[in-house]
Amino acid sequence: MLPTGHVIVRSASPDDTERVLHCANEMMNTSPFVLTAAGEFAMTHEQERAFLLASMEHPRQLFLIAEVSDAPDGIVGLCSLTQNTAKRKMRHRVMLGMGMRPAYRGRRVGTALMHEAVAWAVAHPELHMMVLAVYASNEAGLRLYRAHGFTEWGRLPDGLVEDDGTMSEQIEMVRWVKEGGTTPRSLPGGC
Ligand SMILES: CC(C)(COP(=O)(O)OP(=O)(O)OC[C@H]1O[C@@H](n2cnc3c(N)ncnc32)[C@H](O)[C@@H]1OP(=O)(O)O)[C@@H](O)C(=O)NCCC(=O)NCCS
Numbered sequence: 001m002l003p004t005g006h007v008i009v010r011s012a013s014p015d016d017t018e019r020v021l022h023c024a025n026e027m028m029n030t031s032p033f034v035l036t037a038a039g040e041f042a043m044t045h046e047q048e049r050a051f052l053l054a055s056m057e058h059p060r061q062l063f064l065i066a067e068v069s070d071a072p073d074g075i076v077g078l079c080s081l082t083q084n085t086a087k088r089k090m091r092h093r094v095m096l097g098m099g100m101r102p103a104y105r106g107r108r109v110g111t112a113l114m115h116e117a118v119a120w121a122v123a124h125p126e127l128h129m130m131v132l133a134v135y136a137s138n139e140a141g142l143r144l145y146r147a148h149g150f151t152e153w154g155r156l157p158d159g160l161v162e163d164d165g166t167m168s169e170q171i172e173m174v175r176w177v178k179e180g181g182t183t184p185r186s187l188p189g190g191c
Contacts, residue, residue: 007109009116012063013056016075017049020065023075027099033138034099037163055080060091060127062120066100066109076104079113081121081130092128094121106140114148122177129176135160136169149188150175 012020021043028034028041043051055063066077079098084090096117100109121127134141136155150173159170176185 006069007112008067009064009112010067011056012052012065012078014049014053016065017045017052019075020052020078021045021048023065023078023101024099026101027078030102031099033135033141035097035133035160055082058083058085060094060124062094062117064113064116066104066113068104068109071101071104076101077109077113079110079117081117092126094127094130096130096132110140110144111147114144118148118175118177121175124177128178128181129174131172131174134171134173136171142171145173145175148175 024041024043028036029038052063055061060083062079062081064079064081065075066079067074068076077098077100079096081094081096083094098110098113098117100107118130121130130150132145132150134145136142152171153174154172156170156172158167160168162168176187179187
């Protein structure tokens with residue numbers, strides 16, 4: 001089911017800074033499955049603006065937003081593909097992070113964002129893989145990632161710990177986007 005309004009997925013620009021911050025804060029404050037803990041996301045307007053500008057200008061990074069015409073402030077979901085820019089040996093992989101505002105979860109916005117993110121990575125001449133980490137109990141996330149060709153390569157029992165000491169298993173996933181490399185692998189369809 002799609003939201004009532006039309007969903008548009010596009011790259012964020014610095015002009016979106018305030019609305020991106022609003023969406024990110026609401027998303028993080030309302031989900032137990034975000035790896036950023038309460039209080040850890042403290043980007044100022046200037047820092048977020050610089051981050052969006054850097055994402056726009058970096059040849060191997062992408063920051064997508066989903067907008068819906070009937071949403072009060074437009075942006076309802078985010079999807080980032082980032083790199084460890086300090087490590088040249090990791091330049092062939094991007095790390096995916098994403099989340100929707102609570103009212104828009106389970107309404108196919110994540111599917112729309114993921115579709116664009118995978119298409120971008122597949123078309124990118126230098127990228128070989130998308131990677132991500134997810135709580136083993138995050139059913140919606142796992143369904144979305146598996147549907148878009150991500151497979152598990154590792155599980156870390158007690159890999160995540162909450163402020164109250166509760167521990168959770170973390171799953172590491174990869175979505176290869178190129179043939180080749182040293183390990184035989186089957187690519188998902190459409191690649
Ligand atoms: C996880 C998340 C990004 C998925 O995006 P979404 O827009 O809600 O997902 P979609 O509506 O596109 O649905 C994707 C799949 O998940 C399933 N799904 C959606 N909500 C679900 C739920 N609450 N429980 C189980 N499955 C669910 C859908 O049925 C669909 O599977 P299908 O294609 O096999 O039918 C989103 O729910 C979210 O932001 N959650 C909170 C933050 C978070 O977990 N971020 C990811 C951290 S790794």
